[in-house]
Amino acid sequence: MSSAEELVDDFRLLKVALGAYGLDADIGNKFYIKKVLEDGTFDSGDLANKLSDKRYYEMAKDFGFGDLGIPGTKISTFGEKTTDAYLERQFEVAVGDQSEEMRLSLSLERDLGGVLSKSISDDGKWFSIMGNPPLRKVFETALGLPSSIGTLDIDQQLTMLKDKTETYFGSEKIDQFSDPDKMEELNRLFLIRSQTALGNAGMSSATIALTLLQRA
The missing domain is CATH 1.10.238 (Recoverin; domain 1)
Structure with a gap:
């Protein structure tokens, strides 16, 4: 995966990516998510820098689609790190269903x-x-x-x-x-x-x- 478009077009990958940052509820906002990721975080005008919810900033920075020549998704440990974060948060979501x-x-x-x-x-x-x-x-x-x-x-x-x-x-x-x-x-x-x-x-x-x- 090398672009924001590839990510938002794959429901399974998008679900894991958003879940890793606690943003599961936004999975239907594909255009919005794509814009945040493609903008990146380096410029003060980038959408991630304007949002009050800084979890989007962290996601855009980690994925690096708008910031780096080579996105963070190409780092060998990226997939495992994101999956672990997703699983940890899903456990918390399950707990949250009770409390x-x-x-x-x-x-x-x-x-x-x-x-x-x-x-x-x-x-x-x-x-x-x-x-x-x-x-x-x-x-x-x-x-x-x-x-x-x-x-x-x-x-x-x-x-x-x-x-x-x-x-x-x-x-x-x-x-x-x-x-x-x-x-x-x-x-x-x-x-x-x-x-x-x-x-x-x-x-x-x-x-x-x-x-x-x-x-x-």
Whole structure:
């Protein structure tokens, strides 16, 4: 596979590709997906750079159809890496059919780890989190913020997230979650607040404990 057109024309391959980035629901938007991938990520005007959902940016960057002379799909490890990511996310989707909160919990370490590994500023990492719907929901829930903050000015959102993070974790810096204990603390706070919001009919303490053990 050497072009975006080849990818979108093969339903099976497209399903795996989108599933690897948690974008399964968009499989019907072939023209849109093709445009994102063909544009690439190098130019500020590229569609992937304009989208609030940064999972598309990651996909376009990894596939490299619009960026590189030789696309990422030609790298020997690309197929295995993408398939593994797809299978991991499909397990999370299956878990999510029973509990959306458990799915988000299971994906937290991978998704936040991806942000932490970026060589960008702390604010840049915050914006990456804000542009990743699953991560955004984890932070909003853990920090006790309503999803309606998404209607505020982007800089106001950033300030609120940083202030709340400092209140609960002692620092506003995202890199603090490179510490496994801080990552686990974030996960626990998310699960506890989720259970409170759902009420006793939601996740039980045993379910929360099982989820944390699975992650460990």
